[in-house]
Structure formats: structure tokens, C-alpha cells
Amino acid sequence: MLKSVGHNFYTPFLSLFDQLVLGNCVLLVNLRRMRLEKCWFCSSTVYPGHGIQFVRNDAKIFHFCRSKCHKNFKMKRNPRKVKWTKAYRRLHGKDMTQDSTFEFERKRNRPERYDRNLAENTLKAIKKIDKIRSDRASDHIKNRLKTGKVQRQKEARKQLELGIHLVKAPLALAQDSSLCLPKIKDNVSQAQTEENQPMEE
Amino acid sequence: MVQYNFKKITVVPNGKDFIDIILSRTQRQTPTVVHKGYAISRLRQFYMRKVKYTQQNFHEKLSTIIDEFPRLDDIHPFYGDLLHVLYNKDHYKLALGQINTARNLISKIAKDYVKLLKYGDSLYRCKSLKVAALGRMCTVIKRIGPSLAYLEQIRQHMARLPSIDPNTRTMLICGYPNVGKSSFMNKITRADVDVQPYAFTTKSLFVGHTDYKYLRYQVIDTPGILDRPFEDRNIIEMCSITALAHLRAAVLFFLDISGSCGYSIAQQAALFHSIKSLFMNKPLIIVCNKTDLQPLDGISEEDRKLVMEMKAEAMKTVIGQGGEPTNEEGVLLTMSTLTEDGVIAVKNAACERLLNQRVELKMKSKKINDCLNRFHVALPKARDQKERPACIPQAVLEAKAKQAAEKEKRKTEKELEDENGGAGVYSASLRKNYILANDEWKEDTMPEILDGHNVYDFIDPDILLRLEELEREEGLRQAEEEGDDFEMDGQELSLEEQEALAEIRKKKSLLIQQHRMKKSTAESRPVVPRKFDTDRKFTTRRMGRQLSSLGLDPSLAISRARSKSRGRKRERSVDKREGDGRDAMDIDDNQASKKLRLRSTSRSRSLSRPPGEVIPGEGLKDSAQKIKAIKLAKKSVLKRNKNARRGEADRVIPTLKPKHLFSGKRSIGKTQRR
Numbered sequence: 001m002l003k004s005v006g007h008n009f010y011t012p013f014l015s016l017f018d019q020l021v022l023g024n025c026v027l028l029v030n031l032r033r034m035r036l037e038k039c040w041f042c043s044s045t046v047y048p049g050h051g052i053q054f055v056r057n058d059a060k061i062f063h064f065c066r067s068k069c070h071k072n073f074k075m076k077r078n079p080r081k082v083k084w085t086k087a088y089r090r091l092h093g094k095d096m097t098q099d100s101t102f103e104f105e106r107k108r109n110r111p112e113r114y115d116r117n118l119a120e121n122t123l124k125a126i127k128k129i130d131k132i133r134s135d136r137a138s139d140h141i142k143n144r145l146k147t148g149k150v151q152r153q154k155e156a157r158k159q160l161e162l163g164i165h166l167v168k169a170p171l172a173l174a175q176d177s178s179l180c181l182p183k184i185k186d187n188v189s190q191a192q193t194e195e196n197q198p199m200e201e
Numbered sequence: 202m203v204q205y206n207f208k209k210i211t212v213v214p215n216g217k218d219f220i221d222i223i224l225s226r227t228q229r230q231t232p233t234v235v236h237k238g239y240a241i242s243r244l245r246q247f248y249m250r251k252v253k254y255t256q257q258n259f260h261e262k263l264s265t266i267i268d269e270f271p272r273l274d275d276i277h278p279f280y281g282d283l284l285h286v287l288y289n290k291d292h293y294k295l296a297l298g299q300i301n302t303a304r305n306l307i308s309k310i311a312k313d314y315v316k317l318l319k320y321g322d323s324l325y326r327c328k329s330l331k332v333a334a335l336g337r338m339c340t341v342i343k344r345i346g347p348s349l350a351y352l353e354q355i356r357q358h359m360a361r362l363p364s365i366d367p368n369t370r371t372m373l374i375c376g377y378p379n380v381g382k383s384s385f386m387n388k389i390t391r392a393d394v395d396v397q398p399y400a401f402t403t404k405s406l407f408v409g410h411t412d413y414k415y416l417r418y419q420v421i422d423t424p425g426i427l428d429r430p431f432e433d434r435n436i437i438e439m440c441s442i443t444a445l446a447h448l449r450a451a452v453l454f455f456l457d458i459s460g461s462c463g464y465s466i467a468q469q470a471a472l473f474h475s476i477k478s479l480f481m482n483k484p485l486i487i488v489c490n491k492t493d494l495q496p497l498d499g500i501s502e503e504d505r506k507l508v509m510e511m512k513a514e515a516m517k518t519v520i521g522q523g524g525e526p527t528n529e530e531g532v533l534l535t536m537s538t539l540t541e542d543g544v545i546a547v548k549n550a551a552c553e554r555l556l557n558q559r560v561e562l563k564m565k566s567k568k569i570n571d572c573l574n575r576f577h578v579a580l581p582k583a584r585d586q587k588e589r590p591a592c593i594p595q596a597v598l599e600a601k602a603k604q605a606a607e608k609e610k611r612k613t614e615k616e617l618e619d620e621n622g623g624a625g626v627y628s629a630s631l632r633k634n635y636i637l638a639n640d641e642w643k644e645d646t647m648p649e650i651l652d653g654h655n656v657y658d659f660i661d662p663d664i665l666l667r668l669e670e671l672e673r674e675e676g677l678r679q680a681e682e683e684g685d686d687f688e689m690d691g692q693e694l695s696l697e698e699q700e701a702l703a704e705i706r707k708k709k710s711l712l713i714q715q716h717r718m719k720k721s722t723a724e725s726r727p728v729v730p731r732k733f734d735t736d737r738k739f740t741t742r743r744m745g746r747q748l749s750s751l752g753l754d755p756s757l758a759i760s761r762a763r764s765k766s767r768g769r770k771r772e773r774s775v776d777k778r779e780g781d782g783r784d785a786m787d788i789d790d791n792q793a794s795k796k797l798r799l800r801s802t803s804r805s806r807s808l809s810r811p812p813g814e815v816i817p818g819e820g821l822k823d824s825a826q827k828i829k830a831i832k833l834a835k836k837s838v839l840k841r842n843k844n845a846r847r848g849e850a851d852r853v854i855p856t857l858k859p860k861h862l863f864s865g866k867r868s869i870g871k872t873q874r875r
Contacts, residue, residue, distance in 0.1 A: 003339050015829070022319075033649055034650065035649070035657075036650055036653065036654065036655050045653050066649065076478070086221060099336075099721070100671060100674065101671065104659055104661075104667065104671075105655075105658045105659060106658055106665075107658055108657065108658060108660065113637065114635075114637055114642060114647065114662055115634075115637075115642075116639070116642045116645060117640060118612045118660065118662065118664075119645075119647050119656075119660075120662075121620055121664055121665055122647070122656060122659050122660050122664055123651060123656065125659065125664050125665070125668045126651050126652065126654055126656065126659050128668060128671075128672070129650070129659075129668070129671065130652060130654070132514060132671060132672070132675050135675075136675075150692070153694065155691050156694060156702055157665075157694070159700060159702065159705065159706075160694075160701060160702050160705065163705040163709065164701065164705065166704075166705050167701060167704045167705055167707065167708060167750075168701075168751060168752045169403060169748075169751040169752050169753045171752075171753055172751065172752025172753055173752070176752070178697065178702045179697045179699060179700075180697055180749060181697055181700065181750070181752075182749065182751060182752030183750075184746050184750040186748050196830070
């Protein structure tokens with residue numbers, strides 16, 4: 001559906017253009033072909049047939065993956081301040097920002113002549129690069145959380161030390177220095193068993 | 202242009218209407234209400250305004266009439282003469298003069314009466330002065346009534362005059378009545394002039410337009426002229442005479458060869474000679490019409506002689522212009538409007554003659570030097586007979602030849618398409634002309650998207666190298682990572698420690714919860730002293746359990762607690778019985794203590810209590826009060842419970858719109874409201 005607000009234009013994402021042949025060679029140009037875009041607000045990928053594309057009067061194009069992002073944009077929210085967006089996460093160091101794996105994916109404007117081997121290699125390479133990148137990203141997050149872990153362990157140890165008297169009396173602790181918890185002994189049942197014993201006898 | 206368009210003159214109202222219009226306007230546009238109690242200046246002003254207003258309106262309207270009617274001296278003499286012929290110049294001028302005088306008279310009247318009004322001393326006097334003024338003005342208009350009517354008639358007639366531009370290219374058609382002028386007019390233009398067998402069918406000038414060599418020519422059809430002395434001519438003939446006299450046009454004199462118009466060639470020749478003075482400086486063509494009835498060659502000798510005389514006269518006009526007397530054919534022409542034979546030739550000849558004459562005149566005028574360059578293109582004179590064609594290099598000629606040959610040899614895509622079934626069936630293979638390293642790759646489809654990435658973004662000739670580098674880096678990094686991980690593991694808690702920690706936290710949260718509950722209910726909770734223990738929390742069993750959960754042996758504590766709560770009697774008896782210095786508090790001996798236990802008076806009360814029994818510390822006076830209190834409590838809860846409400850604040854409606862209440866018909870009764 002096409003919506004025009006004032007002079008700005010909205011188009012649905014899927015553009016129905018044919019392959020372009022320039023001269024006598026096939027160009028690996030993404031000229032009017034299907035392209036995965038990045039949502040301007042949350043930076044997730046927008047697949048063909050999804051989302052909205054907003055063209056502003058100054059010819060800047062904004063892609064949105066879903067109406068949530070679109071509505072946030074219309075509310076003039078800054079994605080760098082909205083917690084769940086990639087922009088925020090990168091800015092506040094939650095996610096990996098600089099890495100050599102990002103260099104591989106670059107929008108290329110100069111077309112290359114088609115080469116089957118090159119295409120094959122590229123496809124294989126994409127998979128590997130992906131794996132490396134995701135590994136690095138998860139490591140980044142793990143490292144980030146490590147300091148918290150250390151702190152929490154220290155706290156836990158302290159709490160254990162201070163609060164052990166709630167579960168094991170110091171007297172019992174002195175006798176038995178291991179931390180195995182004592183079992184509850186019901187003295188009435190104990191007495192009963194004792195009573196029973198002579199009865200049985 | 203006022204010159205030839207009289208359609209824009211406003212309607213001249215007749216006398217009575219004129220008065221009505223002006224007076225009603227005065228009544229509407231000036232204030233109407235006045236009372237004799239007003240100040241005298243106000244009264245005077247009121248009536249003066251009326252008088253002045255009326256005068257102004259008359260003045261305005263009469264001025265427009267005078268201005269809009271054309272002044273016969275200011276317009277083109279053709280129109281001046283035409284109007285004179287039609288309406289008589291003198292009458293016209295007189296009428297307009299009368300209007301003018303009327304205008305002046307009215308102004309004078311108004312001036313006089315305004316002067317008088319200045320000294321009017323009562324409403325009545327002012328009013329009568331105004332009445333007199335207006336009355337006199339209206340009388341003036343009434344007197345010029347006939348002039349107004351005359352002018353109106355003239356205006357109507359003038360509006361219907363044909364709009365003839367006196368300065369443009371014009372062809373004038375003249376001759377005896379019934380010779381075929383109007384038929385010729387109909388043939389060459391789109392004018393639809395009446396053609397009838399009786400004479401004077403055409404009673405006024407008619408204008409048509411025709412084209413020749415991309416120029417527009419006016420063709421004017423005149424009423425027929427009879428051979429009479431000038432003074433005897435009637436208005437209709439005078440129209441054509443006027444046209445002949447004043448318009449610079451090509452004249453086509455029509456001659457009826459066959460005589461079917463009712464007049465012989467001799468009579469027509471006589472007419473020709475009588476008006477030939479009007480043909481000065483005008484290209485003249487003699488047109489012999491109705492040749493289908495009588496061809497030109499078949500006329501009698503005298504007639505032929507007359508015709509030749511006319512032709513000679515016409516030739517004179519050609520020579521008189523200083524042009525070469527070569528073109529004889531353009532002077533005497535034959536045609537037949539019925540068979541349309543020669544009509545176009547006549548028109549062309551006339552147009553040509555007129556055009557040449559006009560061009561010559563223009564050439565002789567002074568202004569020509571400004572635009573002379575537009576007429577004359579200078580070409581260099583050839584100095585010898587040598588041919589000098591354009592120079593084209595040989596290579597270009599060869600290439601051109603080759604291209605032409607190629608165009609014929611190559612099979613186009615369109616032909617291919619046509620062969621294979623046309624546009625809808627055949628789709629051209631765009632890939633077949635691709636230039637690739639290996640021709641097998643021509644039909645390859647390359648994926649554009651993989652795993653959420655655009656493949657085109659990754660394409661790089663040295664992607665393999667870079668990938669290798671990356672993998673090496675990754676290997677190094679992972680080795681480092683493992684090293685780091687090892688360091689970290691030492692500080693973890695053991696399983697036992699974790700369990701203990703979990704228990705600690707649970708206990709703590711329980712304590713906190715209890716404390717919070719206590720705190721929130723502190724004000725509404727009765728404070729029962731511990732010794733009454735309504736909840737039966739403080740039992741030795743419980744204490745024992747708690748102590749043992751902490752890992753302590755509770756038995757000592759329990760026995761101590763129990764012994765403390767023993768009655769006095771029992772204590773003393775114990776003393777008496779065992780006087781061997783054993784401590785009264787020693788309850789380790791099971792046998793003795795069992796008995797004592799059974800008979801202990803401090804044994805907690807049996808668990809069932811009568812309903813109305815008042816526990817001291819509860820806050821109720823006696824059992825009657827307690828029973829009443831219990832009853833009240835139950836009553837307050839009953840209704841709520843019946844409505845399945847969990848408490849006072851429970852306002853939950855499980856189904857807001859239960860279907861059975863909001864839909865369905867009733868088996869008996871009406872469903873007027875739900």
C-alpha cells in the first residue's frame with residue numbers, strides 16, 4: 001500500500017523490478033533486486049514483503065521492520081535511548097561494536113563480473129564469518145557479565161558466613177565444622193519411639 | 202476596435218424607462234426616512250443629497266451614451282460613409298447633440314435647486330423643492346424620448362453590421378443583381394448567404410473569409426447595383442458603392458454571360474463604364490459567370506466587343522500599377538458557380554493580384570528598409586563552372602556502407618520473437634550475450650540472500666585470503682579465552698555451601714515475610730500475652746523441632762521447660778520423695794518424669810474449647826458477649842460468602858456479559874429490556 005503524507009512518500013518494501021542488464025555483461029549489482037535492509041530503529045533485518053519504507057522530503061530513506069519501530073519513529077523517539085534497540089546496546093557497550101568480522105559485510109557499489117567459484121566461496125565464507133561473529137559477540141557479553149559474577153560470589157560467601165547461624169547453631173558448627181545441614185528431630189515422636197521400645201520389650 | 206465592432210454599445214433605454222430606473226435608484230440608494238423634528242441642516246442635507254444623486258446618475262448615463270456611440274469623423278471613412286448611408290449623418294449628430302443638451306440642462310437644474318435648498322426652512326419646503334427639481338429633470342428626459350428611441354434603433358442595427366476590417370486583404374464582389382455574386386461567395390467561404398431567383402436578395406454587405414497561401418482574405422458580398430444616376434440610388438445600392446469607394450480591395454466585377462439575370466451584356470457593360478472610376482488603383486478582374494448556360498465563345502459579336510472593352514479597361518488597371526503587362530489571363534476569367542467550374546481559379550487569380558499589389562506598395566513604402574533582409578537572401582555568384590561538392594572522408598563513407606550492410610544481415614530480437622510465438626509466448630533470453638570467463642555460467646542463478654545477509658555485500662575477489670586471516674585470529678583468541686576461563690573457576694561455592702546458602706536465604710525471607718505481616722496487622726491485632734498462647738505456637742514440640750533443625754539437642758531444653766511449668770504441689774512431692782540431694786529440676790530420669798508429666802497441671806489445655814469460652818486477654822467481657830460477637834461476625838460474612846466473594850473488597854465479576862442474560866428469546870414473556 002502506498003501512503004503519502006504531505007510530500008513524503010511511503011512504499012511497501014517489496015519492489016517489483018526486473019533484473020537489469022547493462023550492455024552485454026551481467027552485473028552483480030543490487031540494482032533493483034531483493035535486498036535485506038536494516039530497520040532504522042531497532043537494526044533488525046527487514047525481509048522483502050515486510051515493513052514500511054519512509055522517504056522523507058530531503059530524500060533520506062528510513063526502513064522499518066514493523067509498526068512498533070515505525071510508531072516509535074513517528075513519536076520522535078531516539079533509538080539510542082530506547083533500551084531494546086541495537087543502537088542503544090551498542091552505544092552502552094552491551095553488544096560488540098568493533099570487530100574485523102564487520103568489515104566483510106559492506107555495501108558495494110562497483111559491480112563485479114560473475115564468477116561461479118567466487119560465488120561459491122563467498123557463500124561458504126558467509127557461514128563461517130557468521131559463526132565467528134556470533135561467537136565473538138557472545139564472548140563479549142560473557143566477559144561483560146563476569147565482573148558481576150565475581151561480585152555476586154563474594155557476596156554469597158559473605159552472606160553464608162554471616163547468616164549460617166540461622167540454619168546451624170554455632171554450637172553445632174563448632175562440633176561439626178562441615179556445612180551439612182542438621183535434620184529436624186521431632187522430640188515427641190522421639191519420645192514415643194522411646195516409649196514404644198519398652199512396650200515392645 | 203471601435204472601428205469596426207459596434208457590438209459593445211450599452212443599451213439605450215427609452216424615456217420612460219430611463220426615468221424609472223434613475224428614480225428608483227435614487228429611492229433605493231439614498232436614505233429614505235426623515236422626520237420633521239430633525240435639525241434643519243439635516244433636513245436640507247437629506248433633500249440636497251437626493252437631488253444631487255439623481256443629477257449624477259442622469260449625467261453618468263447620458264455621458265456613457267454619448268461616449269459609446271461612435272463619432273462619424275473619428276472612424277474609418279468606410280464606416281463613416283456606411284453609417285451615413287444607413288442612418289443619415291445629420292440625424293445621428295442631432296440626436297447625440299440633444300442628449301448632450303439634456304445632460305447640461307439637468308446639471309443646471311440640479312445646481313439651481315441645490316442653491317435654493319440651502320435656504321429651505323421647513324421639511325415641507327425642502328421636500329417640495331426636491332420634488333420640483335426631480336420633476337424638471339424628468340421632463341427634460343421625456344422631451345428627448347424620441348432621440349433615445351432613435352439611438353436605440355441605430356444601436357441595434359449597428360450591432361448587426363458585419364465586422365469588416367478596412368485595412369486587411371479584401372475582395373469585393375460587385376455587379377448587377379442576380380448575376381451569381383452570393384453563390385460565388387458561398388462557394389469560396391463558409392458564409393451562408395441567401396441565394397434566391399429574385400433581385401435584391403442580398404440587401405446589405407456580407408463578409409466571409411477565405412484562405413490563400415496561408416493568408417486570410419476577407420470576401421465582401423455586395424447587393425446588386427443598377428445602372429442609375431448617382432443621386433437616384435437607394436440605400437442598398439449606396440452600401441455597395443460605399444464599399445467600392447473606400448475599401449482597398451481587389452474588385453471582382455461579375456458578368457452574366459447568359460443573360461438569365463434579366464439584363465443584357467450591354468446593360469452590364471454600361472454599368473461597368475459608369476462605375477469604373479471607382480476601380481482606380483484596385484486590381485480588377487472581370488468574371489464571366491454562368492458559362493454552363495452560355496459559354497464565352499458562343500456570344501454574339503457586339504457582346505464580345507463590349508467584353509473586350511471591359512477587359513481593356515481592366516488591363517489598364519494592371520498597367521497602371523507599373524507591373525509587367527504579361528499576365529493577360531488574370532484579367533478576364535470564366536466560371537460557373539453551378540458546376541463549380543473555374544471558381545477556384547477565379548479566387549486564386551484575385552488573391553494573387555491583390556497580394557502582388559499590396560506587396561509592391563509595401564516595397565515602395567519607407568518602412569520596407571527595416572525588414573528588407575527578411576525578403577532577400579544573398580547567394581554568392583558562381584565565379585566559374587567548377588563543381589565543388591561537400592567533402593566526406595573515405596573512412597566515414599566505408600563505415601556507413603558497412604553499417605547499412607550489417608543492418609540487413611543481422612537477425613534482430615524482434616524477428617526471433619515473432620518466430621517463436623509472438624510477444625506473450627516467447628520471452629527473450631537476456632543472458633545469452635553475457636561475457637563471462639566460462640560460458641557454462643551463463644544460466645547460473647546466484648542467490649541474493651543467505652542467512653539474513655545480502656550475498657552481494659560479501660563478494661570480494663580476495664575473500665578467501667581474508668577469511669583465512671580471520672580464522673587464524675579466531676584460533677588465537679580462543680586459546681586466550683580458555684586460559685582466562687581456568688583462572689576463574691576457583692572461587693565457586695561447593696554444593697554443600699550452596700545448599701546452606703539457599704537455606705539461609707529461605708529462612709531470611711520467611712522471617713522478613715512474617716515481620717511484614719506482623720507489622721501490617723500490628724494495629725488491628727489483639728496483643729495476647731504469651732502465657733495464653735491462643736495460636737498454640739509455644740509448645741515444647743515446636744521448640745524441639747526448631748532447636749534440632751539448628752543442630753542442637755533439644756531434650757535438655759524441653760525437659761527444663763516442662764519442669765518449669767509444673768504446679769507447686771507436684772514440686773513439693775518430688776522434693777519429699779527424692780530427698781537424696783537430687784536436684785528437683787533433674788528430669789533426666791524417664792520413669793519418674795513420665796508420671797510427673799502425666800499429672801502436670803500446667804499441661805496445655807485440651808485442644809477443643811467450648812465456643813463461647815472467653816480467654817482472658819481477648820477483649821470480651823463474658824461468654825454471652827463473645828457468643829454475640831461470634832454471631833455478628835458470621836452474619837456479616839454470610840451474604841458475601843453466598844455471593845462467592847472472597848472478602849469485602851472483592852468486586853470481581855467473573856463474566857461481564859453472561860450470554861444467557863444478553864441473548865436468546867424467552868419461552869414466555871417479552872424481552873423489552875435486558
